[in-house]
Amino acid sequence: xxxxxxxxxxxVASDKLTxxxxxxxAEGRSNLWSFSLPSDDASARDHTTIEQFMMQVIDARCSVLxxxxxxxxxxxxxxxxxxxxxxxxxxxxSSCHKKLPFTCTVETVSELVQIIESxxxxxxxxxxxxxxxxxxEVDHQTVDRACSLRVWERAIP
Numbered sequence: 226x227x228x229x230x231x232x233x234x235x236x237v238a239s240d241k242l243t244x245x246x247x248x249x250x251a252e253g254r255s256n257l258w259s260f261s262l263p264s265d266d267a268s269a270r271d272h273t274t275i276e277q278f279m280m281q282v283i284d285a286r287c288s289v290l291x292x293x294x295x296x297x298x299x300x301x302x303x304x305x306x307x308x309x310x311x312x313x314x315x316x317x318x319s320s321c322h323k324k325l326p327f328t329c330t331v332e333t334v335s336e337l338v339q340i341i342e343s344x345x346x347x348x349x350x351x352x353x354x355x356x357x358x359x360x361x362e363v364d365h366q367t368v369d370r371a372c373s374l375r376v377w378e379r380a381i382p
Contacts, residue, residue, distance in 0.1 A: 233260065234278065238285035244298050246319040253326035258282075259312040262350055275313070275341045279304065286317060287382040301325070303378040304337065306344040311351075313344045320380060330373040337377045 243255035283302055290298050303325055304315040318326060325331055334340060 234281045234285060237282050238288065240289075242286065242289045242293065242317065244290075244293060244300070244319060246321050249318050249322045249326050252318045253316050256318070257314065257316040259307070259310070259314040261310075261312050262345070272338060272341050272345060275345065276338055279313075279315070279337055279341070282315065283379065283381060290382050298382075300381050301378050302381050303376050304340050305374055305376045306340050306347070308343070308347060308349065311344075311347050311349045313340070317381070325376060325378070327374055327376075332373045332375045334375050334377050340375065340377045343375065 237258060240258075243252050245251050286300075286302060290300060299320040300317045301320050301322070302315065302317050304313065306312070307314050316326075
């Protein structure tokens, strides 16, 4: 199934936006969106189309934010590739927060295309093969501090 970028923009544009400068996690969760690509559709993997789509998403979120007309409504739009879920994800939090709502180390990238390239070139659009999985014991506090996540962000509006 080919991605319907226009339909997705319409959905994002019509979605409510949560602005709560007192609760970064509520904002991050409530404003979260994710998109996947069919692994067998090479035409869906056009970097330019995906980048244009993301710019339209930003414009749509800016429009909703401006309509709120709230003095504390400056926000940070951020986007990342969730490798395990094979998804391109984005959300927004109020700009007053000094960090993004991740427990791991955040590596900020300068260009959105870096996140798109990672997403498009993922080997896991059909899921992670069972043969690549291994059972491990995990200390979540240690793992969260040891791993990093590449994120692109932009202040809006």
